[in-house]
Amino acid sequence: MAIYKRFFAQIYDPVVYDFEKSLFAKRRALLSNLKGTVLGVGEGTGINFKFYPKEIDVIAVEPSKAMLKKARKKNKYGNISFHNLGINDPELDNIIEERSIDAIVCTLVLCTISDPEKALLNFKKWLKPNGKLIVLEHIHATKQINKAFQNFVNPVWKVFADGCNLNRNTDLLINEAGFVPVKEEYFKRALRFYSGIFELKESN
Numbered sequence: 001m002a003i004y005k006r007f008f009a010q011i012y013d014p015v016v017y018d019f020e021k022s023l024f025a026k027r028r029a030l031l032s033n034l035k036g037t038v039l040g041v042g043e044g045t046g047i048n049f050k051f052y053p054k055e056i057d058v059i060a061v062e063p064s065k066a067m068l069k070k071a072r073k074k075n076k077y078g079n080i081s082f083h084n085l086g087i088n089d090p091e092l093d094n095i096i097e098e099r100s101i102d103a104i105v106c107t108l109v110l111c112t113i114s115d116p117e118k119a120l121l122n123f124k125k126w127l128k129p130n131g132k133l134i135v136l137e138h139i140h141a142t143k144q145i146n147k148a149f150q151n152f153v154n155p156v157w158k159v160f161a162d163g164c165n166l167n168r169n170t171d172l173l174i175n176e177a178g179f180v181p182v183k184e185e186y187f188k189r190a191l192r193f194y195s196g197i198f199e200l201k202e203s204n
């Protein structure tokens, strides 16, 4: 597993580059106005770093040592502290104070986290009252036949794609957790995508 994780980190940038380029404008639109203290969830190889404004403080959380090593090399854009942890690891509560985070960035990561509901609960704890959740994610298909195909291939896909789920209802999970969109967008690339900026409902 550790060997596969190292291999995955090595091939990640070259394999996803063409696809990634098609998402750069979306990343820029979501990330370039961030302010204050930002939590980067599963920063991977650090693709987001070049879109972050230089003056923000970033807490970058990433459980794969191999990915984190790649991300550290891209740290020429700003003030970033690195933590080799998963987002639901209890150690994070010693690093992140309650209601201290201005924005939480989840790009292509809510598909992979093993307990996304718990992660969303943590986000609610860490975000300031007007804090923002920033999301860019591929999600479940809508057509029944495509959905059935995603469900069929997901167990194999997940093994080769380092835990990524093709068929997750991330849009619904965000809503059920009590977040409301400031803006949201459904769009298509090779898969169906969902992106947006979210705040907590006042009752939360």
Ligand SMILES: C[S@@+](CC[C@H](N)C(=O)[O-])C[C@H]1O[C@@H](n2cnc3c(N)ncnc32)[C@H](O)[C@@H]1O
Binding pocket: 041, 042, 043, 044, 045, 046, 047, 048, 061, 062, 063, 064, 067, 085, 086, 087, 088, 106, 107, 108, 109, 112, 113, 114, 163, 164
């Ligand atoms: C597809 S990559 C996306 C990386 C980056 N966010 C991006 O937009 O390019 C998914 C990342 O989520 C990380 N990850 C997996 N489980 C996680 C968890 N529980 N908490 C935080 N990150 C996690 C993986 O190690 C991987 O680097």
